[in-house]
Amino acid sequence: MDIYERFKTLNSRLIRGENIPFSEGIKGLSHPSGTNRDKPLAYPAIAIYAGQGASHSWLWFVDLFDRMGLYDLCFLTDTTLKENGLRGIDVLAMSGGDTFAIAEGLGKSGAREIERFIRSGGLYMGSCAGAYLPLNSSKPFLNLFNYVPAKITNLTRSLPTALRLKEKFCTSYGCSFIFHPVRETVELKTNGFAPFGKPKTLLAPLYGGPPMILSDPAAVLARYTGFTDHTLFLVDRKLAEETVLGTAAVIRKKMGAGHFHLYGPHFEHPRFPTANHLMAAAMYWDLRRGNPPCPRTDALQGDAFLSKKSAKHFIRAVKREISNARIVAAGLEMQPVQWTIGNKVYDPGKIRVFLEAIWSRLGVLEKAPRLCIQPGQDGATMRHTASLTSLVRATKRDSDQGRNTPDLARTLFSELSHSSMLFLDIYFRTQAYHFGGIHEA
Amino acid sequence: MGIKIDGLLCTACMACELACGYHRDDAFALLSSCIVPYRGREKKNYLGVMLKEEDSLVAARPEGIEINRIGEEQDPDKEADASAKPMLLRESCDLCEDLDDGPLCIRVCPVDAISVE
């Protein structure tokens, strides 16, 4: 059984309300000592941020949670987060993207909501941009989120020479720049603090996440210790070593009754099982409550269902449009275009990442005995996926004619994100409903 | 060591693409191969083979090989072409390192257009 199946089995028991202590439920880690060892585990209600500024990497969190049987998921935008979206949520997962745009989108009221959420016991899991967001800063919007007194070592006033990937190399930060010395796989070592267990070396991918310095050594769960054959150097190797190695890669910080878990590298990336394992273990360790009760999964029982005929129609309609869009996206993948949206560069390959997130889950819905939706959600999903086809076709036509149209790309990416959220919401509702056999006919 | 392709010998049979897809998926499929004969200009009969390597994209055109380092800027004066940024999210060629008999694409190419160098 791989780690994902182990977590899935565990979660199928948790969703039924079984009482399982951390030390029994989380296998494969040398057991950390600490007060939470004997705390009963809970089946968490998780929110993934996919609003303004989020890149496609929130889908990695989706994959991670999906593979582990964590189906009590919802998706928040900057707007819905501010409108009480964190109510009933245990974990807020904030992935990569454009930190400035995220901060701007969330603004003061978003910051207040997040603070309230954590102080009342919520867990904030941030990776990459999600890790930068709560670090102390003096810059407008970012300074609304000054919760963690860590410094970053990749801030400079004079930029070093970029060896490659100029568009992904740096972001301006007032009169300074945040630069990214390396990308791709790096080596890390855990410090032996709970909840990560005994010190161990592991790999994780870095796509612009922070190398951090913190005065409290106990808050540092892992440090950057080395590079690998797969590390891509964007600056001179020596400078990369000086900037990154030895700094904090993962930190855990308490605020009120809750915690921040901040990951420089993408621990949620689907190809890094050890990092995935640690991230999930840490999440259970700092969950605000134990099982039972499980308020949101109880609420799931009240969900609406689509009739068999409507479900068939719905799946067919979504499949048709996603197939159409996917076909064009595969063609676009062969074209030399890319767009800058906010501070981030997008290339056409990313269109496929969203489409695959929907496509790969259609089969599960096709086989599900019942589809769970909120009223009107099926119609909205069908409308949005249909507009995806026209947008991606228009993008392809533009690119064929040598036109680079960032506005169209912006609309396309926002529609991709929106459609994915709508669809995945139905998917996870349906999965949660059928999971653990609690609603067997 | 890397894969070398003679774009002029290629007959666009797609055997390499299917073999590489099999190497990735343990099934027959084409979407994840890192070697792809380029068939998009059918009426002009212009074709070559593209290969995604760890840090470069190789376009084996009939008129010669072109290597684009991934992430390096293209020459702005050069006309945009199909090999500039393709397949970025596909996995790179690993020379079929898990196979004792070497790269599948080489073994399957009927005209010996692919070799290792």
Place this chain on the structure above:
Amino acid sequence: MEYLASDKIAIVDLGSGDITEEELDEDLVLEKIGGVGITQSLYDRFEGEDPIVLGSGLLTGSLVPGSALSVMTAKSPLTGKVSHVPVVLDAGIEFKYSGFDYMVIKGTAQKPVYLWVHDGIVDINDADEVWGKDVWAATDYIREFMGDDLIQVLGIGKAGESGSPLATTCINYWQGGDRLGFGTLFGQKMLKLIGLRGMGLLEIAEPEDFVEDCLALVSTIKSGPLKGKKGIAQMAVTLGGEDIEDWISPLIHRHMACFNTPIPTNSFVFLDEDPALLEESKVNEPGMLLTDIHPLITLKKMGLSAKDACQVLKECAKYGIDAAAVAELSEKAGTTALEDMVKSFPELKGPVDSAGTSIFSPWAMVGNQDRDTWERRQAVSYILGIHPLFALMTSELTEAKLLDLASLGTELELTQETLDEVVAEVSGKS
């Protein structure tokens, strides 16, 4: 059916617009294997509704050398027989990966339509924008509208739209292997074209053994008598046919293979461009792909230059009329000028010898083949999905080997006895 299949049959009623789906029953595969074994039985089932049945072979789209073939089964307006035409180039495998193993197209649409088959979905679309367009323009339109240049198109031109009995179904821009007037049937059904694109995946029951066997076959074939053979002219010579190599070769740009077919059996000629050009041509339509040797042989005999002959073929492909029939009828009428031939397209009528007398398209009847051996080899190729010309040239692809591979790939016990039965059945000899 779990392996080497999408496990789906589509039944498309052009009259009502209804599309239903059925699973591909494993018992049907055990009984009929695949390809024409199954298209024939589907044809029989829907006979009263004038079906055209599209189907892939059991090994189509796999690593078995030559696995390019899908087939169409329908009643030929030229021979009056229920017959089979090959779907080659990359269209055969595109169908295999499109999410369906078989598709029955029955009834007649009230107005022109086209089918868009993609990832297990069939859409019946209004053909207003493409009806009236020639084959090339229609393919261009569909590819541009759908946003993908790799879409494979099985379609008709003006010949099929106007009811010419010599209308052929083309593949993208080129004449395919349809010598039996299936283009006429498309036109009668008001079906302009079938667009195909699939990104499916075929599971293999014993992947490692299957692939190793395929690789061993490739290596044997590569070092065998076919080593180095390429192009339409050499292929004809290999099969004992007429040698037109010297005549055609000055125009040849490159030789092109159908999917996973070790011998490139097609040749691309440049007519408005230097054939030796290596870079991409700046001319939009510099030439055409030759897929059928027969019209070339006839036109050469009539004294046409290779260039004029290829021009005729290009016009035929655009109009969607069978070039072999055009060549034959032009020869009989003594029409030798290019313009006169093109002008005569609307009036040309059968009967034509080029349609042959077999239930298999005589497109693959090249050289002096023994008729029974040829029929048998066609039947086996059309059942298993092997390129019919390649199969004729490749003795290494024995029936036993193909059956072995079919069993390895599907976990089903497919015996020589079953194959013999299916061959007898499709050949009307059971």
